[in-house]
Amino acid sequence: MASDDQIITQQPKSDQSPPSNLPLKEIPGDYGLPILGPIKDRYDYNYFEGHDEFIKSRMEKYQSTVFRMNMLPGQFMVSNPKVVVLLDAVSFPVLFDLSKVEKKDVLDGTFVPSLAFTGGYRTCAYLDPSEPKHNKLKRLFISLLASCHDRFIPESQNCLNDLFKNIESNISEKGEAYFNTLSDDMAFDFVLRLFFNTNPTDTKIGKDGPNIISKWLFLQLHPLITLGLPKMMSCVEDFFLHTFPLPSFFVKSDYQKIYDVIYASSACASLLDQAEELGIGRDEAAHNLVFLAGFNAFGGMKALFPALMKWVGLGGEKLHKDLVDEIRTVVKSEGGVTFGAIEKMTLTKSVVYEALRIEPPVPYQYAKAKEDLVIQSHDASFQVKKGEMLFGYQPFATKDPKVFENPEEFIGTRFVGEEGEKLLKYVFWSNERETVSPTESNKQCPAKDLVVLLSRVMVIEFFLRYDSFTIQIKKLPLGSGVTVKSLTKATT
Ligand code: HEM
Secondary structure (H helix, E strand, O other), X not given: OOOOOOEOOOOOOOOOXXXXXXXXXXXXXXXXXXXXXHHHHHHHHHHHOOHHHHHHHHHHHHOOOEEEEEOOOOOOOOOOXXXXXXXXXXXXXHHHOXXXXXXXXXXXXXXXXXXXXXXXXXXXXXXXXXXXXXXXXXXXXXXXXXXXXXHHHHHHHHHHHHHHHHHHHHHHHHOOEEHHHHHHHHHHHHHHHHHHOOOHHHOOOOOOHHHHHHHHHHHHHHHHOOOOOOHHXXXXXXXXXXXXXXXXXXXXXXXXXXXXXXXXXXXXXXXXXXXXXXXXXXXXXXXXXXXXHHHHHHHHHHHHHHHHHHHHHHHHHHHHHHHHHHHHHHHHHHOOOOHHHHHHOHHHHXXXXXXXXXXXXXXXXXXXXXXXXXXXXXXXXXEEOOOOEEEEEHHHHOOOOOOOOOOOOOOOOOOOHHHHHHHHHHOOOOXXXXXXXXXXXXXXXXXXXXXXXXXXXXXXXXXXXXXXXXXXXXXXXXXXXXXXXXXXXXXX
């Protein structure tokens, strides 16, 4: 290991460009005693301190945004829980640099759910682009997205219309509406309608889709989940959720229903032909499409939409009024909600980016060092060995105080104007910078533009109908829970 005062000259890929002569430091932190260290960290992380506090307290203790720790689930589910944490806007983007890192089987971190959840196949999101199937599958998905382009806006408007009607009827019946459940229903409907031309309620899935997929997601991701039970239940929860993998048979027959519907859908038929032309079997392609619909799309929207509602809701009446003014003026002058109209709504666009910055829907990103490499933070360089696991905790990187002023504050106008737009390269929600586009050979979400568009349409359609709203929020095992308490209908 080099001494503290050794100077290196390597520039990081990030264009945040810290000085090139940063001191090379040893990465602070340790992994504790074998077996006991990872268990202690898991308890501290989940039960005694909480995720953010655990990370923050170590960042403060080591005075460093790069340090070592054990990551969930640790003992007994993984052989190696050791990670190097990256928490600032300079070091985080090394996770996107595929010349330096490998993305094989790291979607969920240090563990990989059983392939029995995905028909025995490693789906695209678990593949490194050096594996030939990654690029073929991603090409298929990019072409699927392109083929739906003209239906993005009308299909999302239809689904949002149902969502808002359901919120209103819940409020009139019960005095409030739990947004998450209604939003999950909308997201599942939207995904099946958009990608597979299928209305799930007309199939054997019926209304069960969101529950089936939520159960399927839980069974795969339980090692990362804490239910928030009373402290006295910690040991019991920890034993059942974090020490052995839960089996896939709990969801097997339900998963089969979704698979059958997706396999049979007419839109999918030509997709499966395309997959075969690319050298991917129909069964493997169909399991990949279920994963795309359930894990990537539904899973992402399950976290994103409540977070968007939460931050817009907390923005208060002034933000709501400004959004109303912008949205209604542009829609009137452009004659409707079109791609061109949306492009002109600078505040609406900024609000969506700000929500993606302050509460990124997928907070954890991982990658393995392909070679010995040097990672830079704002103020130091660190040597990482080949094969070490890097763990980026995104909410810290996108709230980096050296990049964002008042980073903990939701500022709706943050990304407005030339200066604001310069900050977009520090928004990483899609597993890349917001200024980069997905390709078949990178690991960025191929639906980056669709997700941003859909979020904008949600804000637009909302403020075309309502002047303002109030909410109540709570923290969930994954993401935020939002209850809509009141809606003020549009007066103009
Ligand atoms: C709100 C919704 C969404 C969010 C928040 C989201 C987020 C992400 C993130 C963070 C990744 C990278 C995961 C990683 O490797 O760490 C990713 C990958 C991916 N997403 Fe999305 N996504 C969303 C919607 C969608 C949709 C609608 C699709 C449908 C096409 C999709 C398809 C994919 C695929 C196929 C990958 C793997 C890419 C690759 O392996 O190169 N996502 N998404």
